[in-house]
Amino acid sequence: MGFDAINLPESWHMVRIGDVGDVITGRTPRTKRPEFYGGDYNLISPADLDNGKYVITAHKKLTLIGFDECRALPKDTVLVGCIGNVGKLGMIFDERSATNQQINAIICNKNNDPHFIYYCFHNNRSRLEQAADKTTLPILNKTNFENFEIAVPPLVEQRKIAGVLGVVQRAIEQQEQLLQQTTELKKTLLHQLLTHGLRGEPQKQTEIGLMPENWEVVLLGDVFETQLGKMLSKKARTGNDPKPYLRNANVQWGYIDISDMLKMDFNEREKEKFLLRSGDLLVCEGGVPGRAAVWKGEINECYYQKALHRLRPKDGRATNQFLAYWLMFSFELQNLCGVAGASSTIAHLPEVQLKALPIPVPERSQQEEICDVVRQVDMRVDVLARKRMALSDLLRILLHQLMTAQIRVHDLPEVALCLDGSLP
Numbered sequence: 001m002g003f004d005a006i007n008l009p010e011s012w013h014m015v016r017i018g019d020v021g022d023v024i025t026g027r028t029p030r031t032k033r034p035e036f037y038g039g040d041y042n043l044i045s046p047a048d049l050d051n052g053k054y055v056i057t058a059h060k061k062l063t064l065i066g067f068d069e070c071r072a073l074p075k076d077t078v079l080v081g082c083i084g085n086v087g088k089l090g091m092i093f094d095e096r097s098a099t100n101q102q103i104n105a106i107i108c109n110k111n112n113d114p115h116f117i118y119y120c121f122h123n124n125r126s127r128l129e130q131a132a133d134k135t136t137l138p139i140l141n142k143t144n145f146e147n148f149e150i151a152v153p154p155l156v157e158q159r160k161i162a163g164v165l166g167v168v169q170r171a172i173e174q175q176e177q178l179l180q181q182t183t184e185l186k187k188t189l190l191h192q193l194l195t196h197g198l199r200g201e202p203q204k205q206t207e208i209g210l211m212p213e214n215w216e217v218v219l220l221g222d223v224f225e226t227q228l229g230k231m232l233s234k235k236a237r238t239g240n241d242p243k244p245y246l247r248n249a250n251v252q253w254g255y256i257d258i259s260d261m262l263k264m265d266f267n268e269r270e271k272e273k274f275l276l277r278s279g280d281l282l283v284c285e286g287g288v289p290g291r292a293a294v295w296k297g298e299i300n301e302c303y304y305q306k307a308l309h310r311l312r313p314k315d316g317r318a319t320n321q322f323l324a325y326w327l328m329f330s331f332e333l334q335n336l337c338g339v340a341g342a343s344s345t346i347a348h349l350p351e352v353q354l355k356a357l358p359i360p361v362p363e364r365s366q367q368e369e370i371c372d373v374v375r376q377v378d379m380r381v382d383v384l385a386r387k388r389m390a391l392s393d394l395l396r397i398l399l400h401q402l403m404t405a406q407i408r409v410h411d412l413p414e415v416a417l418c419l420d421g422s423l424p
Contacts, residue, residue, distance in 0.1 A: 007405075013152065020106060020109065021112060024104070026071070026105065027101050028043070028100045029062065029069040036065060037061065038063060041066070042097040043070070043098055043099070044098065046085055049090040053173070055097065072096075073098060073107070077107050079091060082142075083140075085138075086140050087125035111155055112152065116162040119162060123403040127148075157408075164409055172391045186377045187333055190328065194211070194370075197212040197362065199212075199366075201213055208360065212362070215361065215362045217359070217360055218358070220323075220356070224314060224323065226309050226354060227273070227310045230245070230274050230304070230306060231306045242264050243263055244299060245305050247262065248287035251292070251293050252293060254292075254324065258299060278296055279320055280294070280312060281294050284307065285306070285307050285351075285354075293324060294321055311323065317364065318359070319364070321371045326359055326360065
């Protein structure tokens with residue numbers, strides 16, 4: 001959404017993008033010339049944008065002779081997607097990059113700070129989308145793009161605003177990097193624990209890979225009871241007292257996402273059959289088959305639909321949490337089970353196939369120890385994800401208020417933002 005220029009401070013003014021700097025539309029070297037492709041130079045497309053501020057690498061690479069067919073762009077050139085996903089953003093990281101024709105690049109003049117202009121586009125993305133021609137493929141042509149107006153303060157204030165927003169964005173990127181590293185650590189840890197155990201026991205080769213000699217391999221259906229949820233129907237979603245239920249989208253690897261819950265009716269018999277208990281293990285039957293998480297009673301009185309399997313132990317030999325970690329290891333990381341429609345068009349994990357999955361069963365105490373170790377990493381992932389979300393919310397609020405002059409950068413207390421992006 002835009003804002004009324006009348007409400008801007010006197011020192012701010014509306015300018016055309018064409019007056020901010022040189023606007024350059026990229027090009028794609030002829031794809032029938034194989035000698036143009038496969039080198040070390042970036043040919044940036046919209047698929048490479050919106051992945052952090054700087055575009056470090058691109059999906060398509062050019063050789064030097066292919067790169068000579070393009071316009072090399074200087075560092076800090078602002079990139080805006082103008083065909084398809086209008087408004088996708090990035091900045092040039094080095095001078096070994098060019099763009100294709102779906103991107104307009106702005107080389108800012110001496111009166112405008114490129115980082116401020118980048119954030120300005122960030123705040124005006126919805127306006128850019130509205131300005132595009134509404135065809136099958138939305139297009140914001142170069143002329144209309146150059147005539148697009150934005151509000152800018154004097155250069156000194158531009159730099160200060162960009163500096164504040166840059167601190168927060170760098171903190172977000174730091175959290176994302178830590179989150180990626182911790183997630184990779186979890187994958188490595190799962191592989192180590194589920195193939196070697198915790199106690200250095202001798203190993204044996206089984207149908208599902210190496211594991212400690214004293215671990216059993218059993219069929220999942222021998223130690224867990226399984227139950228698919230309620231079949232969906234339009235009629236089932238109506239009524240006077242619909243109840244929340246889980247579907248595939250709510251079950252992620254290792255956690256339940258309750259941010260987008262749907263509701264439908266359940267009769268008394270169905271309530272008894274499909275009511276979730278704290279500790280139930282939910283496994284996706286479709287979507288991403290095998291994806292699993294333990295229900296921890298996140299909300300009261302919740303049910304589940306037919307695209308999910310609900311698992312409960314038949315006896316004390318195996319725990320739901322250990323099985324959830326094993327399914328993550330075997331499906332997501334190793335594809336050991338070779339099921340879940342890996343080679344079919346529609347991924348699918350029917351109940352009969354789920355029950356026939358071979359799974360490892362260590363002693364109960366070892367299962368609990370392994371779960372405790374992995375849970376510590378899960379807690380770290382959760383903390384990092386929450387920090388990233390809080391910083392993203394902060395960036396969104398500051399971006400809008402600073403770019404619309406609702407708050408002025410000189411009014412922000414210096415202690416509000418630390419060098420590492422943390423908040424006091």
